[in-house]
Amino acid sequence: MPLVEVRRLTKHFARGxxxxxxxxxxxxxxxxxxxxxxxxxxxxxxxxxxxxxxxxRCMIRLIEPTSGAVRxxxxxxxxxxxxxxxxxxREMQMIFQDPYSSLNPRMRVADIxxxxxxxxxxxxxxxxSDQVAELLRLVGLDPSHASRYPNEFSGGQRQRIGxxxxxxxxxxxxxxxxxxxxxxxxxxxxxxxLLLDLQEQLKLTYLFIAHDLRLVRHICSxxxxxxxxxxxxxGRTDSLFANxxxxxxxxxxxxxxxxxxxxxxxRMDLDPALVNREAPLREVGAGHFAAI
Amino acid sequence: xxxxxxxxxNLTTVFDAxxxxxxxxxxxxxxxxxxxxxxxxxxxxxxxxxxxFSIxxxxxxxxxxxxxxxxxxxxxxxxLPEQDIRKVRGASIGMVFQEPAAALNPVMRVGAQIAETLTxxxxxxxxxARARAIELLRAVRIADPELRIDDYxxxxxxxxxxxxxxxxxxxxxxxxxxxxxxxxxxxxTVQAQILDLLRAxxxxxxxxxxxxxHDLGVIAEIADRMAVMYAGRIVEEGPVREVFARPLxxxxxxxxxxxxxxxxxxxLQAIAGVVPSLANLPPGCTFAPRCPHRMAVCTSAVPAIVxxxxxxxxxCYLRSNEAEAPRHARPAIETTHxxx
Numbered sequence: 079m080p081l082v083e084v085r086r087l088t089k090h091f092a093r094g095x096x097x098x099x100x101x102x103x104x105x106x107x108x109x110x111x112x113x114x115x116x117x118x119x120x121x122x123x124x125x126x127x128x129x130x131x132x133x134x135r136c137m138i139r140l141i142e143p144t145s146g147a148v149r150x151x152x153x154x155x156x157x158x159x160x161x162x163x164x165x166x167x168r169e170m171q172m173i174f175q176d177p178y179s180s181l182n183p184r185m186r187v188a189d190i191x192x193x194x195x196x197x198x199x200x201x202x203x204x205x206x207s208d209q210v211a212e213l214l215r216l217v218g219l220d221p222s223h224a225s226r227y228p229n230e231f232s233g234g235q236r237q238r239i240g241x242x243x244x245x246x247x248x249x250x251x252x253x254x255x256x257x258x259x260x261x262x263x264x265x266x267x268x269x270x271x272l273l274l275d276l277q278e279q280l281k282l283t284y285l286f287i288a289h290d291l292r293l294v295r296h297i298c299s300x301x302x303x304x305x306x307x308x309x310x311x312x313g314r315t316d317s318l319f320a321n322x323x324x325x326x327x328x329x330x331x332x333x334x335x336x337x338x339x340x341x342x343x344x345r346m347d348l349d350p351a352l353v354n355r356e357a358p359l360r361e362v363g364a365g366h367f368a369a370i
Numbered sequence: 371x372x373x374x375x376x377x378x379x380n381l382t383t384v385f386d387a388x389x390x391x392x393x394x395x396x397x398x399x400x401x402x403x404x405x406x407x408x409x410x411x412x413x414x415x416x417x418x419x420x421x422x423f424s425i426x427x428x429x430x431x432x433x434x435x436x437x438x439x440x441x442x443x444x445x446x447x448x449x450l451p452e453q454d455i456r457k458v459r460g461a462s463i464g465m466v467f468q469e470p471a472a473a474l475n476p477v478m479r480v481g482a483q484i485a486e487t488l489t490x491x492x493x494x495x496x497x498x499a500r501a502r503a504i505e506l507l508r509a510v511r512i513a514d515p516e517l518r519i520d521d522y523x524x525x526x527x528x529x530x531x532x533x534x535x536x537x538x539x540x541x542x543x544x545x546x547x548x549x550x551x552x553x554x555x556x557x558x559t560v561q562a563q564i565l566d567l568l569r570a571x572x573x574x575x576x577x578x579x580x581x582x583x584h585d586l587g588v589i590a591e592i593a594d595r596m597a598v599m600y601a602g603r604i605v606e607e608g609p610v611r612e613v614f615a616r617p618l619x620x621x622x623x624x625x626x627x628x629x630x631x632x633x634x635x636x637x638l639q640a641i642a643g644v645v646p647s648l649a650n651l652p653p654g655c656t657f658a659p660r661c662p663h664r665m666a667v668c669t670s671a672v673p674a675i676v677x678x679x680x681x682x683x684x685x686c687y688l689r690s691n692e693a694e695a696p697r698h699a700r701p702a703i704e705t706t707h708x709x710x
Contacts, residue, residue, distance in 0.1 A: 125557035232644050262413040263584055264621075264660075267628035267640035274637060289558055296630035296638070315634065333562035335587025337629055339610045343591075345562055 087146035121298030177236030313366030381438035409593030464539030470531035481519030
């Protein structure tokens with residue numbers, strides 16, 4: 079059984095609607111289905127407005143989806159009541175893009191990392207304090223810095239603090255929404271390596287939401303490409319990058335900046351007329367599906 | 371190099387804050403030839419944007435240029451009074467910034483914003499300016515320019531807004547455009563289109579480009595030469611292909627190695643440590659604390675720039691003895707090469 083199953087997930091937002099304007103419905107996430115296997119890194123890629131972040135947020139109900147199902151170890155997350163959802167969130171955690179706005183600037187690092195343990199009433203004060211030190215060591219921070227505030231840390235260190243907090247409840251599944259895109263180039267690789275190390279050490283499963291296709295190719299075993307709220311192509315990452323079938327995937331891959339200057343470019347612009355919005359996903363190779 | 375258009379020499383820009391002097395740009399020198407694109411690449415705090423802003427006197431206070439020259443069309447831009455540099459900005463040096471939505475006036479039609487650039491610099495009457503604005507929108511590949519000219523910025527996508535910014539930058543036919551992270555806020559496919567457009571326009575308009583970016587991919591796409599900045603100093607410079615093929619400075623090597631490559635699942639080759647704070651720079655080479663090849667000499671004094679080949683420089687003790695000659699001897703060396 080897959081660890082996470084997403085079935086026909088849909089989120090509509092109502093937009094506008096005034097004296098004269100009719101309300102329009104935005105299909106932010108439109109009939110999205112995929113599975114994530116235990117221990118793998120599943121990539122969700124797309125550009126702004128593709129619905130990739132909304133999908134991630136719907137999965138742990140930071141946003142309530144309009145319809146569909148999200149099953150975690152077989153249980154329907156969308157049917158959980160508050161108490162059950164709270165327990166479920168011990169296992170499903172999220173880390174965010176911006177390490178500057180996602181940490182409370184008035185809390186000390188120790189308190190930021192300890193807070194989930196307090197909320198879930200885990201351990202005595204001393205046990206929690208030991209755990210905080212252990213978590214900080216785990217993400218490569220010096221536990222003696224625990225009494226400092228977030229603004230005393232660099233962007234990469236703040237992302238480590240966010241990760242320590244996310245790991246406090248010993249989750250098995252982490253949704254990482256653009257976890258390195260706000261970081262300096264020389265720091266991105268450090269945080270990616272940390273994510274890889276932690277995955278191995280703690281047997282984590284990741285949903286990796288990103289727009290950096292080079293990074294996705296590097297760390298994701300399988301990838302889904304989202305375009306205007308729908309998954310237009312999905313499959314093993316190597317197969318998808320080697321043999322993209324959907325016109326949007328082709329345009330996206332051809333737009334990856336070169337790292338070999340002077341090499342001939344074969345840019346493919348997307349002709350929206352080529353995209354059949356109603357086409358269902360069909361198998362185009364082993365485990366490789368495209369909406370064409 | 372082709373004829374020099376802009377020659378920056380020993381530029382130093384400091385910020386005095388709370389009784390402390392922060393050197394944001396430290397003894398930076400570079401040259402841009404006519405029609406050439408120079409990529410200035412660095413991370414946050416490297417001084418790449420402050421370098422560009424220093425040239426056009428747009429460094430926000432308390433920042434100020436303390437030394438150096440920026441020779442452009444026979445004049446030192448750093449010595450010009452504000453009223454004169456104002457005429458240079460927009461007219462002789464176009465500017466494109468990261469956030470087009472923030473740089474454009476939200477309550478003014480885009481055509482009027484392009485036209486204003488021309489009328490302010492006395493290059494067209496209002497009627498001529500409108501016709502020129504339509505031409506410029508066509509030049510930046512905006513479809514139906516006669517209709518789009520009356521749009522407000524928020525009616526356009528981010529990519530279209532950046533095209534309008536480029537049209538404004540080109541309006542007065544400047545010989546130089548400074549573009550500061552022009553594609554960073556854009557989606558991948560839109561970024562690719564804007565880079566293609568910039569590359570085409572530098573040829574069509576015979577304009578030089580000073581491109582500021584943190585993204586080596588952007589450099590590889592459109593720059594002819596590149597200069598790598600770290601903690602306020604240029605640490606390496608050269609033709610893009612040569613720097614990518616044979617990076618000389620350990621920082622450049624680290625940056626290129628950390629790009630996710632063809633070994634899925636493998637650990638990335640990260641650069642250890644963190645970018646130093648400009649307010650608290652290490653002595654000597656500022657990269658030394660993170661450098662895998664650190665030697666005792668590295669923390670003793672700032673390494674000098676050495677020229678490995680003509681137009682190929684590096685600021686690193688590892689290469690000090692490879693220099694063909696001290697930098698001041700460069701003209702003689704070039705002559706020798708020409709003869710040999």
